[in-house]
Amino acid sequence: MVQETIRSYLAQISGLVDIADDVALFDHGYLDSLQAMELALFVADAFGVEVSQDDMRIENFASIEATAAFVERKRNPAVGP
Numbered sequence: 001m002v003q004e005t006i007r008s009y010l011a012q013i014s015g016l017v018d019i020a021d022d023v024a025l026f027d028h029g030y031l032d033s034l035q036a037m038e039l040a041l042f043v044a045d046a047f048g049v050e051v052s053q054d055d056m057r058i059e060n061f062a063s064i065e066a067t068a069a070f071v072e073r074k075r076n077p078a079v080g081p
Helices: 002-014 033-047 064-075
Strands: none
Touching: 002 033, 002 064, 033 064
């Protein structure tokens, strides 16, 4: 499951454990800009998707849920924004 993989990675880099899928990671200070870049690189590698400069928007990585939705859009462009 995409969310579980992302959650596990976030636990490794920031110590976040048992965080809800919809929690705003940046708004609550759980992620900073460097960790966001690391998350984007992880997503690209773990899920085999390309993360372009245009994709580096806060709404794509704002929460576990948003990041999983981003992965799904990249895997299946027919899903749309």
